[in-house]
Amino acid sequence: MEHVTRIVIIGGGPGGYEAALVAARLGAQVTVVDRDGVGGAAVLTDCVPSKTLIATADVMTTIQDAPALGVDGGTVTTVDLARVNERVLALAAKQSEDITEDLVKAGVEIVRGFAKLAADGGGTVAVEVAAPDGEDLLLEADAVLLATGARPREMASAQPDGERILTWTQLYRLEELPAELIVVGSGVTGAEFAGAYQALGSQVTLVSSRDRVLPGEDEDAARVLEEVFQRRGMRVLGRSRAASAVREGDRVVVTLEDGRTVTGTHVLMAVGSLPNTEGLGLAEAGVQTTPSGHIVVDRVSRTTASNVYAAGDCTGLLALASVAAMQGRIAVYHALGEAVWPINLKRVSANIFTSPEIATVGRTTFNAESGDPRFDVVKLPLATNPRAKMLGFMDGFVKLYARPGSGTVLGGVIVAPRASELIHSVSMAVDLHLTVDQVASVFTVYPSLSGSIAEAARRLHSDHED
Structure with missing residues (x-):
């Protein structure tokens, strides 16, 4: 494969901007074409704002649960939603600014407009850009990455009005x-x-x-x-x-x-959501899509068109910002001729930001039963953890899955406050193919919520011995 020097990325979300930073560091000439704002939906309307709102909700939950710990302020705490949303939007805007600054410092050119694939340029890929000022641009690239994201699905019988x-x-x-x-x-x-x-x-x-x-x-x-x-x-x-x-x-x-x-x-x-794949010239360029409109990609983010890659929610692989970013990085590594590991969804960790949070990684009951049903499992209620008792956390559990015989950690589920932070040790175990004995042998702080992870690993070892 020839060395690629020019990369055009359509979409400035995690799949796009992470790929742009990697490509620029590797010496490529990178242009990001973005129409809604750098950071995409993840930063401007989805992950960042929603989790900022949830952070405020977590404070309210803590206040509401405080009497169980002997704390009673004697007043009613209320929320000023206008101020909350003002902070939410300000934080999202600042995150977008920070990402833009990082891209500019890396030498990435940012173009505002709506882009689509054009005719094959004889070994290169052409991208047409309709700019807001009415001028059209034609960008020639050795490789193009489509990272256009998704939008909320709307029902014809429940049309949003933005008010009610x-x-x-x-x-x-x-x-x-x-x-x-x-x-x-x-x-x-x-x-x-x-x-x-x-x-x-x-x-x-x-x-x-x-x-x-x-x-x-x-x-x-x-x-x-x-x-x-x-x-x-x-x-x-x-x-x-x-x-x-x-x-x-x-x-x-x-x-x-x-x-x-x-x-x-x-x-x-x-x-649900719908992929933003309309008007991109996909069919004309030979890019295959599914009946739902998602772009078909392989494990290194290639589409069915030569030198055209795709990443993120527009591919329908797994709607997580971390997965989009990984797909984007893999795409440019591959396009630039670098060594690359194909994406492995069995190692993806995810979190649901409810109260309590729900974090998962690797094989769990839901996918293990359909893919490889041979696993051992232990579930420890959070209510038995001493640190959880001190904090008043009684809802949740730690669950680990391991391979019979070898004891290799296959996955885990954690339901607990800040499960998103606790799952990292299980993610490392899955990624590095650690055994339950190795996890159990690592010192944990006493008392700590993470102690339940080590205890679950010890019990899996005991079950194996039995």
């Missing part, structure tokens, strides 16, 4: 806390916002088309979260598929497929 019927990108415009929020969709996005707004002070109804929240996640973890939701006053409607949502004055009415109705002051439609 909302997508998750529109929530940050609210200046007053919804008194009665209906969340349609019990996947990760729906569960996170439902839990956050319940903590902030809204009365939340969560509408799930399945029989439980988080239907695609670990069943034990989902059960714990649903019990916590209901104990905190949330109304959870299982097996209740929404047919429509309409506004009636200052109220909204959600009609379910079985004819029942749910009313509230606002509704959040969290019913």
